[in-house]
Amino acid sequence: MDLNDQDWQDEQRRVDSVTRKIAVRKEALEADVGVVRGDVVELRKDFWDEVRVNFSSSDDLGETSTSLRQQSQVLSERERAHLQASETLKKLRLLVKSPYFGRIDFKEEGQTGTEKIYLGIASFLDDDQETFLVYDWRAPVSSLYYDWAPGPASYETPSGEISGRMELKRQFVIRDGRIKVMFDTGVTIGDELLQQVLSHSSDNQMKSIVATIQKEQNAVIRNDKSRMLIVQGAAGSGKTSAALQRVAYLLYKYRESLKSDQVILFSPNPMFNSYVSTVLPELGEENMLQTTFQAYLEHRLGRDFDLEDVFSQMETILKAEEGPWLKVKRASIAYKSSTAFLDTMQRYKDRLEQSGMKFKPVRFKGRLIVSEQAMQEKFYGFDPGIRLANRVELLKDWLLKELAQFAKQERKEPWVDEQIQLLDPDEYQKAYTRVRRKQGAKSETFDDFDRERSLLAKMVVNEWLKPVRKWIKRMRFVDVKAMYQELFLNRDLFISVSADGKLPEEYEEIGRQTVGEMNEGRLPYEDVTPYLYLQDLLKGFQTNNVIRHVFIDEVQDYSPFQLEYVKRIFPRARMTALGDLNQGIYAHTDALEGSLESLKKLYGEESTEVISLTRSYRSTLEIVEFTRSMMPGGESIIPFNRHGEKPRLHLAGGREELHRAIVGHIQNLNSQGYEHTAIICKTAEECEQVYEALKERLPLKKIAKTTPSFVTGTLVIPSYLAKGVEFDAVVIYDASADSYSRESERKLFYTACTRAMHQLRMFSLGEPCRFIQDADPDKYVVET
Numbered sequence: 109m110d111l112n113d114q115d116w117q118d119e120q121r122r123v124d125s126v127t128r129k130i131a132v133r134k135e136a137l138e139a140d141v142g143v144v145r146g147d148v149v150e151l152r153k154d155f156w157d158e159v160r161v162n163f164s165s166s167d168d169l170g171e172t173s174t175s176l177r178q179q180s181q182v183l184s185e186r187e188r189a190h191l192q193a194s195e196t197l198k199k200l201r202l203l204v205k206s207p208y209f210g211r212i213d214f215k216e217e218g219q220t221g222t223e224k225i226y227l228g229i230a231s232f233l234d235d236d237q238e239t240f241l242v243y244d245w246r247a248p249v250s251s252l253y254y255d256w257a258p259g260p261a262s263y264e265t266p267s268g269e270i271s272g273r274m275e276l277k278r279q280f281v282i283r284d285g286r287i288k289v290m291f292d293t294g295v296t297i298g299d300e301l302l303q304q305v306l307s308h309s310s311d312n313q314m315k316s317i318v319a320t321i322q323k324e325q326n327a328v329i330r331n332d333k334s335r336m337l338i339v340q341g342a343a344g345s346g347k348t349s350a351a352l353q354r355v356a357y358l359l360y361k362y363r364e365s366l367k368s369d370q371v372i373l374f375s376p377n378p379m380f381n382s383y384v385s386t387v388l389p390e391l392g393e394e395n396m397l398q399t400t401f402q403a404y405l406e407h408r409l410g411r412d413f414d415l416e417d418v419f420s421q422m423e424t425i426l427k428a429e430e431g432p433w434l435k436v437k438r439a440s441i442a443y444k445s446s447t448a449f450l451d452t453m454q455r456y457k458d459r460l461e462q463s464g465m466k467f468k469p470v471r472f473k474g475r476l477i478v479s480e481q482a483m484q485e486k487f488y489g490f491d492p493g494i495r496l497a498n499r500v501e502l503l504k505d506w507l508l509k510e511l512a513q514f515a516k517q518e519r520k521e522p523w524v525d526e527q528i529q530l531l532d533p534d535e536y537q538k539a540y541t542r543v544r545r546k547q548g549a550k551s552e553t554f555d556d557f558d559r560e561r562s563l564l565a566k567m568v569v570n571e572w573l574k575p576v577r578k579w580i581k582r583m584r585f586v587d588v589k590a591m592y593q594e595l596f597l598n599r600d601l602f603i604s605v606s607a608d609g610k611l612p613e614e615y616e617e618i619g620r621q622t623v624g625e626m627n628e629g630r631l632p633y634e635d636v637t638p639y640l641y642l643q644d645l646l647k648g649f650q651t652n653n654v655i656r657h658v659f660i661d662e663v664q665d666y667s668p669f670q671l672e673y674v675k676r677i678f679p680r681a682r683m684t685a686l687g688d689l690n691q692g693i694y695a696h697t698d699a700l701e702g703s704l705e706s707l708k709k710l711y712g713e714e715s716t717e718v719i720s721l722t723r724s725y726r727s728t729l730e731i732v733e734f735t736r737s738m739m740p741g742g743e744s745i746i747p748f749n750r751h752g753e754k755p756r757l758h759l760a761g762g763r764e765e766l767h768r769a770i771v772g773h774i775q776n777l778n779s780q781g782y783e784h785t786a787i788i789c790k791t792a793e794e795c796e797q798v799y800e801a802l803k804e805r806l807p808l809k810k811i812a813k814t815t816p817s818f819v820t821g822t823l824v825i826p827s828y829l830a831k832g833v834e835f836d837a838v839v840i841y842d843a844s845a846d847s848y849s850r851e852s853e854r855k856l857f858y859t860a861c862t863r864a865m866h867q868l869r870m871f872s873l874g875e876p877c878r879f880i881q882d883a884d885p886d887k888y889v890v891e892t
């Protein structure tokens with residue numbers, strides 16, 4: 109559209125006028141916020157000056173407490189006002205630069221006038237406080253923009269559906285108050301604008317997509333009926349993007365009841381957390397909580413074992429030779445990932461209700477305080493109607509009493525006197541003060557020798573028994589490890605508790621591997637969640653009742669067992685699961701074949717909705733056409749119509765030639781302005797070698813599983829860590845048949861290739877892998 113166009117001038121005039129109003133409001137609020145902040149600071153500083161403190165009599169005490177309460181109320185009211193004003197200000201600061209991105213003209217059925225509705229990242233009312241100059245993109249009326257082309261249209265409101273006719277749909281790009289781009293659009297939200305957005309270079313931070321949300325993505329964002337929403341979508345179809353806008357939508361729609369810290373996102377790795385962390389702030393919202401499943405596992409079991417993480421497991425498996433060990437490992441992973449194992453565990457718990465609980469005896473200084481047998485007798489002496497975890501709780505209380513009893517006796521022991529003698533004056537003084545505090549302000553001094561000795565002995569013994577008490581309180585007397593191992597050591601037990609009365613394949617060997625690792629203090633990844641599950645069955649689940657929405661990205665990487673566990677620890681939450689079955693890269697994801705079905709079972713079909721996203725936005729049409737041709741069923745992936753070069757395969761004769769070609773290619777990419785590129789290697793070990801070999805020739809950044817934040821530049825990254833992120837250009841380091849030799853690595857290879865936005869080049873030392881050979885030869889170019 110021409111700059112002189114009348115429409116353009118009219119729109120720019122409106123932008124000017126709205127921006128001016130926003131600026132005025134912003135400045136006024138800035139002044140207000142300053143004042144309120146000052147108030148809060150003053151109130152905090154002078155808090156005690158304003159409170160009348162007097163403890164002389166009970167009347168004075170009452171007055172003091174009233175005064176304290178009043179002062180706290182004033183302070184918290186001002187703090188609330190400050191928070192609210194700051195949040196509004198944050199939005200005004202964003203709006204002033206770009207007040208809106210879309211306009212629809214809508215004529216409601218039965219009404220005479222047509223309303224012009226402008227959409228931005230937040231609502232902005234005119235001074236009359238009635239006219240919306242900008243509507244929040246999440247308001248009910250805004251869904252017209254995402255769901256309909258000009259013509260008949262309707263939208264849902266809390267009081268029912270509103271129908272009418274959309275007469276115009278217009279898009280803008282406004283930067284610093286100037287309209288940069290403006291056009292009227294048809295069916296989908298501007299292919300033109302999407303073209304522009306997608307042709308940009310990638311970044312180390314994900315961007316919000318509010319201006320170009322597609323209809324099917326809008327369905328994901330606004331869905332709030334089902335307990336479980338499954339989003340199955342191709343690589344680059346905007347699953348993560350839609351999920352983040354969905355969080356923003358939920359925070360808006362339920363702003364009275366839902367806060368950002370009641371929403372949690374499980375990310376595939378810590379680096380991904382940083383990659384997506386700017387989207388919500390860009391929309392003027394607070395970030396939700398972010399974590400990884402691994403971080404949760406570490407938090408729960410990291411002190412007890414050296415926990416293997418999914419990346420180490422992956423690395424080990426990718427590097428392992430085919431043979432008996434790998435066969436057993438695969439069988440072990442498959443079984444321990446399944447819900448069959450979860451059922452077995454449940455039945456094992458039922459069995460333990462009757463018999464078989466294992467306890468660690470309570471000891472002190474090598475002496476037995478309570479034996480395992482005594483604990484078992486006590487435990488199975490409780491009413492069998494009481495739940496297992498509650499009986500453990502009762503046992504704990506009993507043990508604490510036994511310990512108190514023991515402590516009383518112990519005070520008479522000679523070692524206690526020795527310890528009292530050893531107290532230095534400082535410790536003595538401390539002990540004295542502590543004892544006095546405990547006694548209340550009753551006596552000024554130790555009144556006689558006996559009393560002094562008895563108080564000090566009590567203190568010394570208590571101090572020495574503290575770790576034992578803590579040990580009991582944490583229920584560490586429950587020998588979870590022994591009971592977990594027992595399952596793999598005792599065939600008869602296993603058969604009797606397994607749901608189908610059978611042993612899993614390779615049972616004996618799995619047992620040997622599992623028990624061996626655990627005795628070395630290590631817990632293999634496939635055992636971590638089952639172990640935790642058993643522990644929770646025995647000691648009680650640590651549920652989180654605060655979280656209302658759980659988002660799981662890359663859900664295909666979770667085993668059915670793990671998903672059941674997540675469901676269990678967030679009993680009051682709804683779940684949004686985002687995944688792509690083609691990208692299930694970990695060993696346990698074989699257990700997830702047909703996993704959409706198992707995912708649907710998690711909350712039951714009636715509480716589950718599935719939305720499929722089939723259009724892929726990240727990569728050029730050429731890259732999508734190539735990558736999808738590697739995958740069975742890939743035809744259903746629809747590329748977005750953005751063109752680029754065909755992917756290229758470079759066959760190298762030797763390693764030095766390979767390195768020379770890669771260096772030349774990266775330099776070429778940089779000169780084309782592609783600065784965010786990745787050399788994707790199969791394993792971390794290969795990354796290490798490549799980094800060492802090329803670091804003198806290229807400014808490389810090596811990415812490892814512990815890398816906390818995503819960076820721009822030329823990265824050397826293992827395939828499994830490139831999940832969820834994207835690059836201008838991707839270089840597959842060695843796509844040879846030697847390197848990717850197993851069928852099970854197809855999804856890994858596909859995932860690596862689909863990280864490319866604009867260019868994909870694969871290098872191969874010798875014959876390329878079968879996945880490339882399976883691909884449509886018309887869809888890539890071979891160079892030698």
Ligand SMILES: Nc1ncnc2c1ncn2[C@@H]1O[C@H](COP(=O)(O)OP(=O)(O)OP(=O)(O)O)[C@@H](O)[C@H]1O
Binds near residue numbers: 315321834
């Ligand atoms: N409606 C949209 N408007 C603009 N950009 C979009 C849109 N949808 C997706 N994109 C872009 O496409 C790219 C891929 O999106 P995203 O990472 O959310 O996809 P994904 O489905 O989670 O991918 P993967 O499963 O491969 O990790 C991102 O750059 C995103 O900004």
